[in-house]
Amino acid sequence: MADTARPTRPARRRYGLRPTMKDVAARAGVGLKTVSRVVNGEPGVTPDTERRVQEAITALGFRRNDSARILRKGRTSSIGLVLEDLADPFYAPLSRAVEEVARAHGALLINGSSAEDGERERELVLALCARRVDGLVIIPAGDDHRYLEPEIAAGVATVFVDRPAARMEADAVLSRSFEGAREGVAHLIAHGHRRIGFIGDLPRIHTAAERLRGYRAAMAEAGLPVDESWVALGPTDPGRVRADAERMVAGPGAAGPVTALLTGNNRVTVTVVRVPAVREGRVALVGFDDFELADLLTPPVTVIAQEPALLGRKAAELLFRRLEGADDAPRRVELPTRLVPRGSGEIPPSHP
């Protein structure tokens, strides 16, 4: 005649053996709600009762279960960040900046890397939505973000950074890639270059496309032809980038070798600086994105600098403004880039 008749009960206490408010209440000899009031610092509890409750809390090692709280309150006080690679020196400070803003608003940050894979991005984002994050900051990898529309309609604030959303209107914080690239190429042209190469990221990535557009615009404005062998877009793995750079510098094509290169992002740049012609100062170089120690290389690397931390901060601030209720039309914030001449961009052409 064992206790066969007792109602549903899990085999094991959840969460190890964590005490709940009920346990605290029993121990302190008060009601459940009184414990809740003490835990949340609500008024209306006599000092004596409060003390008893506090004692029970410490004695039992109680810690409020935020999962239950979240379920009840409907706010998670957490935001999601999805980017390409947390370890990329460009995105790491961006991520840190988002975290700081989140912290200032009492929110935690959940983040994940999409590895530049649209499907993985989607999975991550939807997992975050299932967690009911209050908002999302996304550096998009995919080419269609309409899957987010129901989520946004349901109240998940969403801000895109570095690249805009695809096939959808949404808040975005971007750098002026087109203008930056154009300025970088113009800089090279001003130093006498006429045959300039561009090595960039995958063409489906917005920034890569914009920077290519900037490159072409600067060339066209100077009345210079662009030989298609001078343009190489693709994954940023060192093998591919290095091969493209060496090919352009050797110049087997009819148009001849390039005398200068514009690199499309920090990953490309740090590979290209290893190419002998660049290291030996025979080919000029302007790199998109600043990077640590750029000024200590020989020659020091001229860059078009963005401010990743500022991108992250602006995006997070916009996100929290939305969370506080701002519901005007989607906004696109554009941040300027800054050309930092250091030497590698000022090398004159060696084959004039």
Place this chain on the structure above:
Amino acid sequence: MADTARPTRPARRRYGLRPTMKDVAARAGVGLKTVSRVVNGEPGVTPDTERRVQEAITALGFRRNDSARILRKGRTSSIGLVLEDLADPFYAPLSRAVEEVARAHGALLINGSSAEDGERERELVLALCARRVDGLVIIPAGDDHRYLEPEIAAGVATVFVDRPAARMEADAVLSRSFEGAREGVAHLIAHGHRRIGFIGDLPRIHTAAERLRGYRAAMAEAGLPVDESWVALGPTDPGRVRADAERMVAGPGAAGPVTALLTGNNRVTVTVVRVPAVREGRVALVGFDDFELADLLTPPVTVIAQEPALLGRKAAELLFRRLEGADDAPRRVELPTRLVPRGSGEIPPSHP
């Protein structure tokens, strides 16, 4: 005679206007549990019923509320990572590695930066515990982690990385800082140096203390005296580090200037490489931690390399082994460092 008598109801639907399983069930004309079965891919639903439920799900834009699921199931499938600074090039790959392992186990990563502040670390960790993360990976900043004992007892798996827990037994994954530093200094001694300086992080940080110990051991083993003006520990801000380096190199003390430096981590190293005496190759340098482009500086920087990604991966793997039930005694994993000679450490002393 308005509906004054109806029971408790929040003013506004939670989570925007998200549909729940109840809504889906009503629309599909089935029971609540059947929807749950479909959503979780449980068996026992006829294809026809499943189709009807799926249609209702898409029509309503339903997405399961993981907060409720978590509350019910007692597992959050998320782990917390607390480190000093997400943007530090040493910690970023570590963080990424933890994320990859978490992803492989279907868990999300919540992370926060402690900014090397023990109190902030504690707040973060406890917030994560309140969220009931399944486990924690911590790069500790504080000097007493006993506050974690109740949490660990309650079942939060915890692994420390890079530095051990203070005043507590716990799993830890570390680099062999002592041996690494000793090897670095021995390398300098082998190249003829007798007056070697050490510039490190705050002495309360375990790795800094260990590396200092390694430095002293190598000097002692070679029978070399250490003048206290050759040792400088403190925050890694560039101003402090640079001043200390310049002071040691100028050598106003009775013991004379140093002819070589050991730097205690990547932040210190990238500051010290800017000191003129180092850039001009008048002072030898061995840096703890490898860093990008170290081989392209002049002179190329000799380093004691750790593998941050491996540290992160080992820690996360250990964490998940714990989560899967391994409950043997706390384990300390130590990873070797690797001396990478590149030039800056092989410069002979200029004042013999």
Place this chain on the structure above:
DNA sequence: CCCCATTCTGACAACGTTGTCCACCCTCTC
């Protein structure tokens, strides 16, 4: 000495999901 106002406290429902258990319906067999 009673009554009312003012604190303080606690019972109860609800958040959205999952686990348990029972009822039903179909098909198959005798």
Place this chain on the structure above:
DNA sequence: GAGAGGGTGGACAACGTTGTCAGAATGGGG
């Protein structure tokens, strides 16, 4: 045609918290 048996579907409780509301206790004034 009836009973057995397997396969589906649904009612209900429970996870741990917070919001509502009513009841209890206290104190002061008439």
